[in-house]
Amino acid sequence: MSTAWSFYLSTVMVYLGVNVMACLGLNLQYGFTGILNFSFIVYQAAGAYTAAVLTLGPHTAAMSFQRYIGGWSLPFPIPILAGGAVGGALAAAVGWIALRRLRGDYQAMVFLVVSLIATSVATNDVGLFNGSAGLSVIPKPLSGVVGMSLVGYQWFYVGITAIFCLLVYIVVRRITSSPLSRSLRAVRDHEQAAAALGKNVAALRMVSFVVGGVIAGISGAVLVGFISAWSPGAWLYPETFVFFTALIVGGTARNAGAALGALLVPVIFLESTRFLPQFGPPGLIDALQWVAIGLMALVFLWFWPRGVLPERRRIIALPTLRKESEREGAQA
Numbered sequence: 001m002s003t004a005w006s007f008y009l010s011t012v013m014v015y016l017g018v019n020v021m022a023c024l025g026l027n028l029q030y031g032f033t034g035i036l037n038f039s040f041i042v043y044q045a046a047g048a049y050t051a052a053v054l055t056l057g058p059h060t061a062a063m064s065f066q067r068y069i070g071g072w073s074l075p076f077p078i079p080i081l082a083g084g085a086v087g088g089a090l091a092a093a094v095g096w097i098a099l100r101r102l103r104g105d106y107q108a109m110v111f112l113v114v115s116l117i118a119t120s121v122a123t124n125d126v127g128l129f130n131g132s133a134g135l136s137v138i139p140k141p142l143s144g145v146v147g148m149s150l151v152g153y154q155w156f157y158v159g160i161t162a163i164f165c166l167l168v169y170i171v172v173r174r175i176t177s178s179p180l181s182r183s184l185r186a187v188r189d190h191e192q193a194a195a196a197l198g199k200n201v202a203a204l205r206m207v208s209f210v211v212g213g214v215i216a217g218i219s220g221a222v223l224v225g226f227i228s229a230w231s232p233g234a235w236l237y238p239e240t241f242v243f244f245t246a247l248i249v250g251g252t253a254r255n256a257g258a259a260l261g262a263l264l265v266p267v268i269f270l271e272s273t274r275f276l277p278q279f280g281p282p283g284l285i286d287a288l289q290w291v292a293i294g295l296m297a298l299v300f301l302w303f304w305p306r307g308v309l310p311e312r313r314r315i316i317a318l319p320t321l322r323k324e325s326e327r328e329g330a331q332a
Contacts, residue, residue, distance in 0.1 A: 003151055010154035012267060017161035018223045019246070019262040021168045024255060025215030026243050028172055031252035031311075032181060033208040034188030036108035038240055039094065039115040040216055045122070045235040046090050047083030047217025048224035052135045054079040055225070063137070066130040076141035080164070080221040087217020088210050095209040100202050115237040123232045134231020141225045157226055164222055168215050172255060175211065184208055185253070238290060242266055245297045251307030260309055265296070 022044060029035040056063055058071040074082075098110040123132045140153070141160065148156055175181060183204055186194040191201050224230045242265060250261025273289055300307065 006151050007154055010151065010158050012271060013158045014154075014161050014223075014226050016263060016267050017158070017165040018219045018226075019243075019266045020259050021165050021215055021219040021222070022243055023246050023250070023258040023262040024168055024172045025212040025219070027247055027252060027255070027258040028175065028215070029208050029212040030244070031247060031254070031258070032176060032184045032188065033205055034104065035099070035205060035209060036104060037111050037209070037212070038108055038237065039111035039118070040212070040243060041235045041237060041240045042115050042118045043087040043091055043213040043216035044220035044223075045118070045230070047080075047087040047220035048230045048235075049122075049129050049135070049220075050086040050217070051079035051083040051221035052138045052224050052230055053129075054082055055139050055141075056135065056137070066133065066135060067127050068129050068135060069127070073139075080141075080218060080225065083221030083224075084214045084218035087220070088214035091210045091213025091216075092206070095206050095213075099205045099209060112237065115240070119232050119236060129230075132232055134229060134234070136229040138224060138228040138230070140228060161222055161226070164218060168218065169255065169259075171211075172215070176255060180204075180207075188253075241297075242270075242293060245293050245300075247307070248297050248300050248305075249307055251309035251311065253311040254307075254309050257307050257309035257311075261307070264308075265293070269293075269296070 022040070026037065026040050029037045029040070053068050053070040054072050054074045056068070056071060057073040059067050063071075094111070094114055098107045098114075102110065122129055125131065129135055140157070142156075143153055146153065146156055183194070183199055186197070186199060187201050187204050194204075195201050246261030246265040247258055248261070249264055250259070251257025269292075270289060273285055276285055278285070
């Protein structure tokens, strides 16, 4: 394999791992709990910015060309874990406002507004994260320790991404295979019935929302450590709809469907456009990507609403009632 292809494939593998983590987090919120979180990309960006400022060091001397709050040089993996913590804390703050009293459609509007506000603040406040120019020259984790070539380090980072992806999958798997998952699905399917059965709907939504925010923050922190830069242009609100489309295509409320959607939409579908011959004015292909993403979501919602890997139907056996009915039938 040539060096160029090895570099490209390792890059795609890192992005795949990041997208799988993001889709698992969003699937926990949307697929299992029914939260239309249109601000998901904000929590990913919060994790990315947190990891960046905890790695860059003070914005003086070599970093004097950019301004940002804080500025430390903490060792790996503290910046990534801190990114997850900040993503979860931000999700808790937003969820405390949006999830307690508002209906689902109003919640979606609040989340969309939060995304727009966050982008505007990060773009216009230069002292926060260097404004629209964003942060750059972010040190790569352990790059000075392992002493590898560029391509070798790329594959090393694939391993780091795979470890975090596996940890995220284990956590989500534990949640979605536990009794808590049934409560989350009940809230998704009929919140009034869930409340009537004694379930704390607001608390269940908050748990799902915060855990999804933590996962989003970790995915952003892992990504920024790989690309070494982050700016408001990297996390505009339409990016969230790519993850939603991935869930719609792969299948909601199923972890394997979220992983499959992350492979099919953000990786295979969007990466395949790089190999198309250029035509029309500059930027036409990039613009058509969003049209194609929208059409893909509409087609699946119309013809395959449950996705490629549909949610499994769960049949709960009631052995006591079955035995009683059989006993009554024998007596009759």
